[in-house]
Amino acid sequence: MNSFFSIPRVYKRVISVFADFLFISISFVGAFYTRLGDLTLFYKSEYTHLLLLLIVSTLFLFMRVGLYRAILRYLSVHALFTIILSCLASAGGLVVFGYFTDIFIPRSIPIIYATFLIFLCGGARLLVRISVYEQKSRKKERTLIYGAGESGRQLLNLLRQGDELHPIAFIDDEKKLFKTVVNGLTVYNRKNLATLIKRKRIGKVLLAMPSATRSERKVIIDSLVELPVEVLSIPHFEELLNGTATVDQLRDVPIEDLLGRDAVATKPELLGKNIKNKVVMVTGAGGSIGSELCRQILQQNPHSLVLFELSEFALYQIEKELSEMVTNQQLNVEIVPLLGSVQRQHRLEMVLKSFKVQTLYHAAAYKHVPLVEYNVVEGIRNNVFGTYYTALAAIEAEVESFVLISTDKAVRPTNVMGTTKRMAELALQSLATEKHNTRFCMVRFGNVLGSSGSVIPLFKSQIAAQGPVTITHPDITRYFMTIPEAAGLVIQAGAMGKGGDVFVLDMGESVRIVDLATNLIKLSGLEVKSEDNPLGDIEIKFTGLRPGEKLFEELLIGDDVMDSEHERIMRANESYLPYVEYKQILASLDAACHLFDHEAIREILLAVPAGFNPTDGIGDLVWKANQKDLDIYGR
Numbered sequence: 001m002n003s004f005f006s007i008p009r010v011y012k013r014v015i016s017v018f019a020d021f022l023f024i025s026i027s028f029v030g031a032f033y034t035r036l037g038d039l040t041l042f043y044k045s046e047y048t049h050l051l052l053l054l055i056v057s058t059l060f061l062f063m064r065v066g067l068y069r070a071i072l073r074y075l076s077v078h079a080l081f082t083i084i085l086s087c088l089a090s091a092g093g094l095v096v097f098g099y100f101t102d103i104f105i106p107r108s109i110p111i112i113y114a115t116f117l118i119f120l121c122g123g124a125r126l127l128v129r130i131s132v133y134e135q136k137s138r139k140k141e142r143t144l145i146y147g148a149g150e151s152g153r154q155l156l157n158l159l160r161q162g163d164e165l166h167p168i169a170f171i172d173d174e175k176k177l178f179k180t181v182v183n184g185l186t187v188y189n190r191k192n193l194a195t196l197i198k199r200k201r202i203g204k205v206l207l208a209m210p211s212a213t214r215s216e217r218k219v220i221i222d223s224l225v226e227l228p229v230e231v232l233s234i235p236h237f238e239e240l241l242n243g244t245a246t247v248d249q250l251r252d253v254p255i256e257d258l259l260g261r262d263a264v265a266t267k268p269e270l271l272g273k274n275i276k277n278k279v280v281m282v283t284g285a286g287g288s289i290g291s292e293l294c295r296q297i298l299q300q301n302p303h304s305l306v307l308f309e310l311s312e313f314a315l316y317q318i319e320k321e322l323s324e325m326v327t328n329q330q331l332n333v334e335i336v337p338l339l340g341s342v343q344r345q346h347r348l349e350m351v352l353k354s355f356k357v358q359t360l361y362h363a364a365a366y367k368h369v370p371l372v373e374y375n376v377v378e379g380i381r382n383n384v385f386g387t388y389y390t391a392l393a394a395i396e397a398e399v400e401s402f403v404l405i406s407t408d409k410a411v412r413p414t415n416v417m418g419t420t421k422r423m424a425e426l427a428l429q430s431l432a433t434e435k436h437n438t439r440f441c442m443v444r445f446g447n448v449l450g451s452s453g454s455v456i457p458l459f460k461s462q463i464a465a466q467g468p469v470t471i472t473h474p475d476i477t478r479y480f481m482t483i484p485e486a487a488g489l490v491i492q493a494g495a496m497g498k499g500g501d502v503f504v505l506d507m508g509e510s511v512r513i514v515d516l517a518t519n520l521i522k523l524s525g526l527e528v529k530s531e532d533n534p535l536g537d538i539e540i541k542f543t544g545l546r547p548g549e550k551l552f553e554e555l556l557i558g559d560d561v562m563d564s565e566h567e568r569i570m571r572a573n574e575s576y577l578p579y580v581e582y583k584q585i586l587a588s589l590d591a592a593c594h595l596f597d598h599e600a601i602r603e604i605l606l607a608v609p610a611g612f613n614p615t616d617g618i619g620d621l622v623w624k625a626n627q628k629d630l631d632i633y634g635r
Contacts, residue, residue: 020062020121024055024090027116031109046103053097058090058117080122087117140166142201144229146220147208148172148187151234155208156183168200173220190223197227203525206250207233217257221523230525233257253523255449255456259480259511266488267566272300273495274359274401281306281357283342283390284364286314288448289405292487293361294318298325300491304334306355308348310341310364342386345393352397361494362390363405365421372417373547373619376601377593383420388427388586395436403494404428404442406502408479408553411444412611415548416619422610425502427586429576432500441497443490444572445505446479446553459517463524467538469517472545477510477552493569500576506568510552514540547619577609598623 028051033039041047065086067079091114098105141164145152148170159165170187172178177187188196196202205224209217224231232250274280280297284290285307291314297305305322309315319337326333336355340347342364352360365383366372372379387404394402406425409418428440449456462469486505493503521528521538529536545551563570577585585608592600598618605612618624 016067017059019124020059021055023117023120023124024058025051027113027120028054028094030116031113034112035106035108041104046101050094050097050101050103054090054094057093057097058086061086061089061093080126083122083125084118087114087121090114090117140164141203143167143204143206144169144171144193144196144200144202145185145206145208146171148174148177148182149208151210152208153183155206155234156185165204165206168202169196171196171205190220193223194227197229202229204230204232207231207253210234214257214259218259221253221257221519225519225522228525228527231523252460252520255480255516255520258516258519258523267492270492270495270566271296271488274403275300275302275491277301277303278358278400279304279306279356280359280361281308281352281355282361282363283308284362284405285309286311286318287363288483289487289490290361290363291318291321292483293363293490294322295325296484296487296491297361298322298331298333301331302333304336304355306336306338306351306357308338308340308342308351308364310339312339315339342390343381345389348390348393349396352393352399357394357397357399359401359403359494360390360394360399361403361405361490362387364390365405365424367407367417369409369415369417369548370546370619372420373415373616374621376416376598376618376620376623377596379416379420380589380593380601383417384423384427384589385586387424391428391431391438391440395431395434395438398437400437400439401494401497402428402438402440403490403497404440405490406442406444408444408446409550410610411553412613414550414613414615416605416614417548419605419608419610419612422612423605423608426576426582426608426610429500429502429574430579430582433576434579439497439499441494441499441501441503443493443503443505445481445486445489448481448483448486455513456516456520459520463521463526463538467529468541469521469538470541470543471513471517472543472549473551474514474542475551476513476545476549478513479510479553481505489566489569492566496565496569496571502572502574504570504572506570545615547616548614550615575609596622 029039032041065082067083067086091110094105094110094113097103143159143165145155145159145167149172152170152172156167156170159167167185170177170182170185171190171193172187173190178189180187197205205227207217207220209220212220221231231253233253234250275297280302282290282293282297282305285294286309290309294305294307307315307319307322309318315337319335322335325331326335338351340351342348342362351357364386366375366379372383391402404424407418407421409415410422410425411418413419413422425442425444428442431438432440459469489505493505496503517540518528521540526537527533527535529539585604589601589604592598592604598620602614602618606614
């Protein structure tokens, strides 16, 4: 069969013409035999001549309408309709030829002839199409489509044309669809899933519910987790609507669907308050949060958007992306890409004054906990002094609004990174008490999905490599939020700042990392390898907490919290230092950093009212190398 289907197209066309030659002849002779019960008329040469004339004219007609150009494996309803019309036209030609040649043709003959010809020509082509489809289907992975709506039907049509997946049935929660047939597939209830997967040997389940909420999708995903199938999803409704994705772009189940927390609706009046028709600047514009801030800021029609970034490559990427957005959406926004470090106050002042920046989002920071533990001085220089210098430059340039992107790791920190972020918060809180025209606020939230250093891409790469999946501790938990949602809430929180405010985002429920990894493994159609299941596919290994890592994170230092204009943004009332005291601490910290005196640095961090409670000793790699030399050489 494969050899037949793989012959050159010119031979296939010759075979099609020869087959139609036979079908026309059989239909013509069969019509007379059906009507008259014998074939004695065909002893007369005029009936043979009529048949030859009919064959030539019909084959010419079939050629003109393109039947021999059609690829049978993609035979459509339109092609079948063309065949029917062509066969009827051939029957009409039979009537005309009989009338002008004055040959005896009973009136029912053209009707019988047309019926036979439609059945033979259309049926043969349909049979070839079915044969090709069945042949291809044997090589495809058997698949269920969850969702028999418009998206599910579109996906079905695309899969049937592809070479990888063979759709077997629909699953849907709509009761009125149960046991109905949609586009040739039966619709089953979710309760039949386990039986159906086993009986039909299903390998994949495709989620075709782009408009379902995250909580609705989580319920469905939870029902699939324990089943021995890989679960994939089509893009969300918003991506399909704006044209950034198509139905057939299957992907792993988005991690936000596993969390099940629905995104919060934004408040347009807050989104545009500090941005519309203003000059806006983002530090760390090429980072995970900074770049998403830039995308959302652009949608609020600022006068211009200044991108301030230390990494040349990151700046190039985000400037290119935003410039394309401006062109494609015909926005009247100037994009200003600037290289620079937040540790250079003079450069910051010149930038802010030159472009008359009105709103500043400070996202530039080192956020990776172990790396800051290994590079303590650079972490302090960038996170503490970088924030302080940026704030001083903003005051000097009379920036109207300054928003700091903070972290939940600043609450009772056990690591240097969290402590530096809390000190950055203290810098803005103390500066907010001074007289100037800049309004400071900070927004504190947990982990964002897909950010640099996120565990999710690591887990997926480890699963793709057949494991093991590494987790630091079986009881570790984290708060999660999508990058677009976090950036949107940051913008809205910044619009509500009055001066020195600490805003805390409602991150929902914390999630056990081991549960997240287990679900990712199972949704890949694999099993977790453990003592209870030694024949499983992927093992989960616990490597121990990393330097400075906490088992769980907090968002509030105390219990004194108030509501805000947004239901998912809280305003925390927390203690801070007078500016004079804070400057003295910074002076001591600056001197200790200059001398790389890590014992003094740790003493200062412990003395600052930041709640630093380290779980490990000094982790700076340069300091450790020097300590090793001292131990070896005694110098």
